[in-house]
Amino acid sequence: MGASIAAFGESRLSVGLRALIYASGSIILLAWLGNRLFGRPVGYVAALLRLTVPIFAVELLDPNVGSAELFFLLLATLFVTDFAAQRRHWQAFATGLAWALACQVRETAVIGIVPLGFVMWRSSAQDRSALLAASIALPARGRACSRWSRRALR
Numbered sequence: 001m002g003a004s005i006a007a008f009g010e011s012r013l014s015v016g017l018r019a020l021i022y023a024s025g026s027i028i029l030l031a032w033l034g035n036r037l038f039g040r041p042v043g044y045v046a047a048l049l050r051l052t053v054p055i056f057a058v059e060l061l062d063p064n065v066g067s068a069e070l071f072f073l074l075l076a077t078l079f080v081t082d083f084a085a086q087r088r089h090w091q092a093f094a095t096g097l098a099w100a101l102a103c104q105v106r107e108t109a110v111i112g113i114v115p116l117g118f119v120m121w122r123s124s125a126q127d128r129s130a131l132l133a134a135s136i137a138l139p140a141r142g143r144a145c146s147r148w149s150r151r152a153l154r
Contacts, residue, residue, distance in 0.1 A: 016061030023060055023067040027051060029074040037081065065106050072102035077115050 027047050034043025050056060059066070076098035083091035095116065102109035 015063055019059070019063055019067050020061060022071045023056070026067060026071040026074055029071065029078060033074060033078050033081070036078075069102050069106045069109050072098050072105060073109055073112050076102060076112050080116050 027050060030050055031043040031047035034046040036043070076095050079091050079095040079098055082088075083095060099109070099112045099116065102112055
């Protein structure tokens, strides 16, 4: 926020620029995720519905953490659905990283465990251990888990 105030002066736009960027990114991620999971028109309808919610327009330029939390949760959900389809371990790592960033923004992001748990429940034992290490090791920043993560990402 300080950088945008220094660059653009003190105004409502410069204070809310970060929230505007996260909100725009969450709309794009919502459309992309909806299209990928349920077909082309569903994602666009979901993004349009999100845009028409009155509280979204009111809080668009307010410096809040809700838009950043939603952005990182949608990003983690996108990575975990990609991991479910392609089984690449870097996607498990990216899931854990996005989820850890969402938890750093606000602790209510722990709800992101629901899609992660569903994919872990449907995964094989090796994929389950990669997801578990990525999702727990990154928020906890444990030394043993980071050693395991390097081995799993090879």
